[in-house]
Structure formats: structure tokens, C-alpha cells
Amino acid sequence: MSTHKKKKVFIEGPISPDFIAESIAHHSVKTNIGAHSIFLGQVRADQIDGQKVKAIEYTTYRELAEDKFHEIREAAFEKFELVCMHIYHSLGVVPCGEMCLFVFTSSKHRKEAQDACNYIVERVKKEVAVWGKEIFENDSHTWKQNTV
Amino acid sequence: MSTHKKKKVFIEGPISPDFIAESIAHHSVKTNIGAHSIFLGQVRADQIDGQKVKAIEYTTYRELAEDKFHEIREAAFEKFELVCMHIYHSLGVVPCGEMCLFVFTSSKHRKEAQDACNYIVERVKKEVAVWGKEIFENDSHTWKQNTV
Amino acid sequence: MEINILAFGQIEEIIGKDSFTLSDVRDTEALKSKLSDLYPEMNRIPYSISVNKNIINGNHTLENGDEVALLPPFSGG
Amino acid sequence: MEINILAFGQIEEIIGKDSFTLSDVRDTEALKSKLSDLYPEMNRIPYSISVNKNIINGNHTLENGDEVALLPPFSGG
Numbered sequence: 001m002s003t004h005k006k007k008k009v010f011i012e013g014p015i016s017p018d019f020i021a022e023s024i025a026h027h028s029v030k031t032n033i034g035a036h037s038i039f040l041g042q043v044r045a046d047q048i049d050g051q052k053v054k055a056i057e058y059t060t061y062r063e064l065a066e067d068k069f070h071e072i073r074e075a076a077f078e079k080f081e082l083v084c085m086h087i088y089h090s091l092g093v094v095p096c097g098e099m100c101l102f103v104f105t106s107s108k109h110r111k112e113a114q115d116a117c118n119y120i121v122e123r124v125k126k127e128v129a130v131w132g133k134e135i136f137e138n139d140s141h142t143w144k145q146n147t148v
Numbered sequence: 149m150s151t152h153k154k155k156k157v158f159i160e161g162p163i164s165p166d167f168i169a170e171s172i173a174h175h176s177v178k179t180n181i182g183a184h185s186i187f188l189g190q191v192r193a194d195q196i197d198g199q200k201v202k203a204i205e206y207t208t209y210r211e212l213a214e215d216k217f218h219e220i221r222e223a224a225f226e227k228f229e230l231v232c233m234h235i236y237h238s239l240g241v242v243p244c245g246e247m248c249l250f251v252f253t254s255s256k257h258r259k260e261a262q263d264a265c266n267y268i269v270e271r272v273k274k275e276v277a278v279w280g281k282e283i284f285e286n287d288s289h290t291w292k293q294n295t296v
Numbered sequence: 297m298e299i300n301i302l303a304f305g306q307i308e309e310i311i312g313k314d315s316f317t318l319s320d321v322r323d324t325e326a327l328k329s330k331l332s333d334l335y336p337e338m339n340r341i342p343y344s345i346s347v348n349k350n351i352i353n354g355n356h357t358l359e360n361g362d363e364v365a366l367l368p369p370f371s372g373g
Numbered sequence: 374m375e376i377n378i379l380a381f382g383q384i385e386e387i388i389g390k391d392s393f394t395l396s397d398v399r400d401t402e403a404l405k406s407k408l409s410d411l412y413p414e415m416n417r418i419p420y421s422i423s424v425n426k427n428i429i430n431g432n433h434t435l436e437n438g439d440e441v442a443l444l445p446p447f448s449g450g
Contacts, residue, residue, distance in 0.1 A: 021169035024188065028245035031193035037265075038186035039258065040172065041450045045179035058449065061381055061442055064426050089449060097176035101450045108192065109295070110269060117185075118262055121450070130449030131382030143383045144448040147257070189373045206372065209304055209365055212349050237372060249373045269373070278372030279305030291306045292371040 009069045010060065010091045014098035015040075023086060027106055033083050035110035037117035041101030043094050051136040055095045056144060061129040072123045080116035082107050087120060089130060100132075157217045158208065158239045162246035163188075171234060175254055181231050183258035185265035189249030191242050199284040203243045204292060209277040220271045228264035230255050235268060237278060248280075299327070299358050302365040310337045311366075324356045327364065343368045376404070376435050379442040387414045388443075401433045404441065420445050 011019075020040070027033055046053045069087055076085060084106040094100045103120050107113040125146050132144035159167075168188070175181055194201045217235055224233055232254040242248045251268050255261040273294050280292030299318050303311045321327040324345050331338050346365045347356055358364065376395050380388045398404040401422050408415050423442045424433055435441065 017169040017173040020172060021165040024168060024247075025165040027190070031191075031244045033190050033245075034192040036186075036188035036190060038184075038188070039262070040184040040186070041258075042175070042181050042184060042254075043179075044182040044256065059382065060449075061379065061423075061444065064423060064428075064442070064444075067426065096179045097181075099172075106190075110187065110189075114187070114262075114266055114269075121258060121262075125450040126447065128449050129381070129444060129447055131445065132448045133382070143445070145446065146448045146450065207305065208372075209302065209346075209367065212346060212351075212365070212367075215349065273373040274370065276372050277304070277367060277370055279368065280371045281305070291368070293369065294371045294373065 006066060006070045007073070007086075009066065009087050009089055010062070011088050013090060013092050014094045015088055015090060015100065015102045017099075019088075020099075020102060020104075023102075023104060027084060030083055030106070032108060033106045034108050035113045036104065036106045037110075037113040038105075039101070039103040039117050039121045040099050041121075042099055043096050045096040046134070048134070048136075048142055051138065051140065053096060053134045054137045055093050055135045056100065057093045057133045057135060057141075058089070058091050058100065059131050059133070060091060064129040068128045069124075072120055072127070075123075076105070076116050076120050079119065080105075080107065080112045082112060082116055085116065085120070087124065089124070089128070091130075093135075154214060154218045155221070155234075157214065157235050157237055158210070159236050161238060161240050162242045163236055163238060163248065163250045165247075167236075168247075168250060168252075171250075171252060175232060178231055178254070180256060181254045182256050183261045184252065184254045185258075185261040186253075187249070187251040187265050187269045188247050189269075190247055191244050193244040194282070196282070196284075196290055199286065199288065201244060201282045202285045203241050203283045204248065205241045205281045205283060205289075206237070206239050206248065207279050207281070208239060212277040216276045217272075220268055220275070223271075224253070224264050224268050227267065228253075228255065228260045230260060230264055233264065233268070235272065237272070237276070239278075241283075297358075297360040300361070300363045301327075302363065304366065305368040305371075306341060307338065307343055307366045307368050310335050310341075321358055323358055324352060324364070327358065331366070341368050374435075374437040377438070377440050378404075379440065381443065382445045382448075383418060384415065384420060384443045384445050387412050387418075398435055400435055401429060401441070404435065408443070418445050 088102040
């Protein structure tokens with residue numbers, strides 16, 4: 001079943017809008033694509049117990065995470081009629097207002113791209129061995145919790 | 149109810165990846181955003197009766213379309229907890245592989261942005277007075293039909 | 297009485313122009329039947345009609361100066 | 374017998390290092406109870422365990438040289 005190569009997912013620091021633009025531009029040669037669906041996770045300046053988050057620092061258990069990204073990728077190709085799929089996640093410090101997750105699915109018709117994108121985001125947040133440390137403006141921190 | 153200004157939706161020609169990147173970059177100051185959902189419609193090189201589509205030319209009944217875009221925008225703000233929403237649609241000729249529709253929703257948590265994005269794309273395709281003329285490589289044409 | 301008519305997309309192509317005027321059409325049913333006589337090809341297109349930028353359902357009385365648009369199925373996106 | 378242990382996120386913080394070795398832990402239940410004695414703070418974190426990069430359910434026998442990771446709840450994205 002495993003027909004797709006493992007791809008590079010992790011990016012040091014924030015994912016830039018230019019990187020996203022380039023990624024989109026690369027798809028203009030694939031003229032069987034009719035619809036792209038993109039999800040971007042952006043670091044929020046949450047207030048927690050009176051402290052304001054200024055950044056999140058991401059760490060991972062890399063081998064476990066990369067295996068899981070690959071598994072999610074394979075499952076999405078199996079489940080949805082996709083032409084293309086890309087997943088990028090930040091490691092290290094991502095300041096508020098910047099991007100930490102970029103999921104990009106492309107298909108002939110819109111529904112497949114949209115459903116696949118939602119499916120991947122859901123699984124990435126739940127199943128991938130990545131941890132976010134929320135760093136406050138006074139340099140204290142707390143551990144990010146994903147709502148289930 | 150109508151609390152938001154009418155916004156410019158139509159763009160002459162294709163929507164460029166750089167325009168999309170700029171649009172994303174503008175949101176880094178809104179640090180209450182945690183999730184962006186983006187839909188991009190890309191012109192496909194479909195084969196119809198042995199002819200290959202090389203571009204789509206879009207025309208509109210502008211006043212009717214702009215009223216409808218505004219109505220969809222208001223309805224989406226009403227229905228979903230959004231921080232931001234942008235809709236852009238091309239007019240004129242968009243070559244294969246280039247973008248003709250850009251829907252961009254932002255919210256605190258992912259589900260609202262994703263649901264709103266799907267909702268808007270659905271309504272735009274069904275309800276907005278825009279017509280696509282599919283131009284073939286031999287310069288003949290046919291009229292695009294949206295699947296319902 | 298004069299009605300201003302706008303034609304879009306495939307209907308503009310069939311009629312050969314994007315706007316024209318008609319007189320003596322008292323309602324949208326009369327307009328449709330007149331267009332069907334003038335342009336038989338229009339019978340195969342399930343178009344809608346707007347009057348003064350409101351899409352109408354059923355029959356609608358027309359008045360002097362009304363802007364009536366002939367709208368083939370939308371195909372944006 | 375020696376088990377290589379990796380600690381991540383909040384658990385790394387509690388233990389104060391990202392890797393260490395333990396001997397005389399025959400299975401993951403024994404490991405959990407040992408960690409709970411050494412680091413009582415770990416009792417309030419619902420962590421999972423992977424053995425040689427496979428997340429395990431229930432108890433799992435450990436062998437010399439196994440790589441065991443202590444995984445607090447994931448919070449990527």
C-alpha cells in the first residue's frame with residue numbers, strides 16, 4: 001500500500017507566507033487540479049492566568065512523528081481522490097501571529113480537497129508526537145493543550 | 149444586521165500566489181487568530197469532446213454579483229465565529245493552471261474557519277451571477293457548467 | 297412602455313448583443329414567450345430572470361424603465 | 374539489563390533530562406511505578422509510552438537495549 005515516499009514535514013521556525021506562495025505556484029503545471037484546500041495554524045496571543053503568550057516552542061520525537069505523518073499521508077491518499085498533498089509543521093520557536101502548520105491538498109473537484117484537508121489537520125493535532133511550550137511575555141511558560 | 153462594508157471581490161485576470169501570500173501576511177497582526185482556511189479554485193485543462201480547455205473567460209452581472217457576495221459575507225459572519233473573511237473572484241481570461249477563486253476565512257479555532265470556508269465556496273458557485281466560458285486550444289469554446 | 301433587457305453568458309451569445317430594449321411586454325411570462333419566438337435556441341437554456349437586480353420567482357409585472365436581466369445558470373469558481 | 378529512556382515535553386521538564394537509562398524494569402508497568410516513585414509529579418500527567426517507536430497499549434515486557442519513550446499528550450498544530 002505504501003506507495004509514496006516519506007516527505008520532509010518539519011521546518012525550523014515559522015512557515016512564511018512566501019513559502020506558502022511558492023508551494024501554491026508549483027501546482028500551476030498540474031492542470032488536472034481544480035481545487036486546492038489549505039489549512040494554516042497561526043500562533044495565538046492567548047491570555048492564560050493573566051499572562052500573554054508571545055510564542056510557542058515546538059519539540060518532537062522525530063522518528064515517531066515522521067512515521068505518523070507518513071501514515072496519515074498514505075491514509076489520506078487512500079481515502080480521498082487527491083492529486084497532491086503537502087504537510088508542513090514548525091519546530092523550534094514560532095512567535096505569535098506566525099504560522100506553525102500548513103496542510104495543502106489538491107484535487108480535481110473541491111469536496112475531496114476540503115474533506116482531505118480537514119481529515120489531515122484533525123489527525124495531525126491528535127496523533128503526531130509534537131509538543132508545544134507556550135512562552136509568556138515574562139519568559140515563564142506553560143504546556144499547550146490541544147482540545148480533543 | 150448589515151454591519152460590514154461591501155468589499156472589492158473581483159480581480160482582473162488570474163489571482164496570483166503573491167497576492168495570496170500578501171493576504172496571508174496581513175493577518176500576522178491579528179493575534180487572536182489561530183486558524184486560517186483557504187480555498188483556491190484553479191482552472192483545469194479539461195478534455196471536452198476531444199478538445200482541450202486552455203483558459204476560462206469569466207463575465208458577470210456586476211451589481212447582482214456584488215450584492216450576492218455581500219449577502220454571503222454577512223451570512224457567514226452571522227453563522228460562524230470568524231475574525232476575518234475575504235473572497236476574491238477573477239473576471240476576464242484565466243489560463244489553465246492559474247487561480248480564479250480565493251476564499252479565505254480566519255477564526256480562533258479551526259472548525260469555524262473550515263466550516264465557513266466550505267459554506268462560502270458552496271454558495272459562491274451556486275448563487276453568484278458569474279459565467280465561465282471555456283476556451284479550447286483551437287479557440288472554439290463551450291459554456292462551463294457547475295455540478296450542482 | 298420600454299423595458300431594458302440585459303443578456304449574459306450563453307444568452308448574450310444567442311441573442312448577439314448584451315443589451316436591447318423591448319416594448320409591449322406586460323410581464324415576465326410575456327417576455328419569455330416573446331424571446332422564445334425570436335430566439336428558439338433559448339428554449340434549451342434554463343435561465344432565470346432578474347427585475348431591477350432582484351431575481352424573481354414566478355410571473356412578474358413589468359413597468360416602464362425596468363431593467364430585466366436574462367441569466368443562464370451560474371458557473372463561477 | 375538496561376533500558377534507554379527518552380523523555381519529552383513536560384515529562385522531560387519534570388525529570389530534568391531528555392534521556393537516561395534504567396535497569397531492573399521488566400515491563401512497562403514496573404517502569405511506570407518506578408517513575409511514579411522517583412518523580413511524583415508524573416502522576417498528574419496522562420502520558421503514553423512507546424517501545425522501539427511503537428506506542429503500546431497495556432503492559433509490555435521490556436528487553437535489554439529497548440528504547441522507551443515517555444510521551445505526554447501531543448499538542449502540535
